[in-house]
Amino acid sequence: MEKKYPFLILFLSLFASFLLLTACSDSNAKSEETMAGKKEEGLYEKEKKEMNDEIGEMEPLQLTSYSEEIGVTMNEPSYKEFAANGQVTVDGEIEQHSELKSDYAWIKVRAREEGPAGNQLEYYTPIKDGKFKQEIHFFNGEGEYSVSVQLPSKDRENYFYDTASFTVHNVNPDIMRDVTLTPFGQEAALSLSSESSYIKGNEIFPLKGEAANLTDEDTIMLRLKKDSKNWTHAIPVKNGEFSYEVPLFFGKGIHELEVLVPDEDRENYYQTATTLIIDNESGRVMSPIEYADKYRERGVTLESPHFGGEKSDGVYSIKGSIDPKAEFGPETTHIYITTKKGEDEALDVIPVDDFTFEDSFYLRFGPGTYEVTLSVPEIKEENSDYFRFFGFAKFEVESTGEDKRDLLPSRGVQSDAQEIKEQAKTVTAGQTSDRDKAKAIYDYVAKNVSYDVEKYENDDFNWDDSALKTLETRTGVCQDYAYLAIALLRASDIEARFVEGRAGGIFPGRHAWVEANLDGEWVALDPTWGSGYLKDGRFVPAFNEDYFDPDMNEFKKTHTRTGVSY
Structure with a gap:
């Protein structure tokens, strides 16, 4: 056997020698590193002794x-x-x-x-x-x-x-700023992942820690200061832990981050637990998000964005959650988003699913600075034909996107949904001009949607009323006719907008209809009035073409336009 495998034995012998040599080399490296550390420490010990010699005879510590x-x-x-x-x-x-x-x-x-x-x-x-x-x-x-x-x-x-x-x-030049806790911080059993309270940062500081004596119902308050500028924000505690990516808003230089915990003896009052000093190396200046009281009251946590002033190509995303234990937590099924640029304003709605929300919305009015406000809905028991909502966060976004306000999907108008696209293709089949396509869409909506008298009389309006909902139920009121018609028009690459106004005879009521851009001219379409009429509290289907591109002199006798809604 020994004569049969001489090469293998030699190889194993060499391999073992290599492993031994490698281990020895690593050991030597570590030994040299340790010796260097001791040498440096010894140097400072020598300086310490020399300094004490300079001081001379040392005076004993005196007590008061x-x-x-x-x-x-x-x-x-x-x-x-x-x-x-x-x-x-x-x-x-x-x-x-x-x-x-x-x-x-x-x-x-x-x-x-x-x-x-x-x-x-x-x-x-x-x-x-x-x-x-x-x-x-x-x-x-x-x-x-x-x-x-x-x-x-x-x-x-x-x-x-x-x-x-x-x-x-x-005598030691190393900077070491201990993380110190006030009595309030120690009572909360606060601890941070950072070993030092002086930290180098770059735009964002990842704060992470534990507060073993706080509950999920508590929040931790952050206060960031630089010169005369300051920002405050509350973050949640989950299972005794907390984390937040703190934007270093105020550019290059020292930011002081104060971490505060609830004062058990005073409601809605916080006490300093510890303070960190963060030296921001980035010169970028960011816009703080403004948080309202509703943010805490309704248990909102905004995970993204952390700061305003970001740039966008016309689409912007948000992400967050709702505390199920907060006031109206389980009832908060959606979030409202208001985007405003100059005099132009749009409203979007995104759903809250399993207490979380994550979606995007359009900055539809072209390039420029937008003010974005995030809101929670008013929770009420009775039906109504209007919705109130309360802002909890406000920030700015810089958009470079195009102005496609009348082509992009919008609240209630899911023109990018596959069902809408397929229906638009079916309805406009064989039509070549925008005008013929718009007429086909008007005819389809007016003939296939019945007026929902019960919804109108009972004010049974819901936040998710939309083109998709109307396509499925084939019933609705004026807004629902308009939603579906606009969605089909936009899916056919025809600019269309939602018109608000009043309509009727002696006592006109609130009404909505459509305007479509046909061959460079904005044309009115009212598929609701083209679908039929009410008699003795019942809807009577009676299709007519009178409200497709009507004579505006006659149209204005019954319809008063008050504005456009996005």
């Missing part, structure tokens, strides 16, 4: 009279002024801790000079069984810092007395 009153012993530090290599431990004991009005020691760190991470940082250190201990790092790296330790009063709530103060000369 209040320290004597409550029996304070400071284990660390031992001196009033000394050098440190990146960190210092504050360690103490309080004999009369049971008499104190708070369970936290308040430690304040001040840098002598302003740095990228500010010039101060505060620690609230828990006092447990009379003991407190805090590791302190230095947020601006190398430099001089003053540290004061304050302990709670025995007589007054939220009042602290000086206990000890000392000066530290930090």
Whole structure:
């Protein structure tokens, strides 16, 4: 057997040697890295010793009279002024801790000079069984810092007395700004994924953390500040966790992000839990989204967009969710979207499915700046022929899209739906001119849709009334005739618009009809009046052609146009 496989044995031997060599090389690399780290650390330790030698004879740490009153012993530090290599431990004991009005020691760190991470940082250190201990790092790296330790009063709530103060000369240049929590943050059991509260950012900061003592009914408030500019926003807590991509709205430079948690003793009030300093490296300035009270009241979470001012090619998407436990959460079946450019305004509706919404809408009025408002519907029990809605978020969008206001699908007009396209193709088969196609569509709608008297009398209007619904039910009121006719016209590449107005004899009522662009001329079509009439509370089908491109002098005797709806 040995003579049969000499090459294999040699190969395995070489392969094993290679593995051994590779492992040794990796070990050497790690060893060199460790040695380099120790060498650097040793360098700072040497500088620390030299600095302490310069200070000379060190004066012992002095305690205040209040320290004597409550029996304070400071284990660390031992001196009033000394050098440190990146960190210092504050360690103490309080004999009369049971008499104190708070369970936290308040430690304040001040840098002598302003740095990228500010010039101060505060620690609230828990006092447990009379003991407190805090590791302190230095947020601006190398430099001089003053540290004061304050302990709670025995007589007054939220009042602290000086206990000890000392000066530290930090020789280590590494910037380390600890994530510190206020008592409110600690009571919420808040923790962040970031190990430092000084972070480099680029347009977006991914905030992520836990708040173990908060419930799904709670929210966390964010407050972003830069100079005189500020922005606030509430984000949800789910299973004790939270996350949000925070836009660094205000361009290049330091943004201060304050994270606030609910105050258990005050309704709709928040207290600071921690503060982060984010150095934004991007010069891009973004527009904050304006949130209204309805955002929180109705349990909305807007996942996208996070900021306004984005550019679009004429189509824009939103994404979010509704809290099922919020007021009217289960009843919120849709979201309204209002897009406004100058004097032009359009309304779109997108559904909420399983408490989530995600859809796109058109910026239909051509290139320019649009004001977009997102709204939740009013929830009411009685029927009505109008809908009220309440804005919860507002932002701007820059569009480069074309002005196709009378060709694009719109609210109630699903001209891009396959059923509509197929029906339009069938109805206009054999017709070549736009006018003949429009006449065929007018005839089809007027002949095939019956007037819904019950809907009219009972004000049984719904947010999802539409061309598709009318095509399926073959019944409706004036708006439904118009929806279907416009959808078929647009699906046939004919510009068409929804006209609002009043119609009738002595007492005209609200009415809707259609205008189509035929050979460069806007022509009126009223398929509702062309379908028949009402007699004794019943609809009588009686098709007529009088309301396809009618004589406008005669038409205006019964119809008053008030505007166009998009």
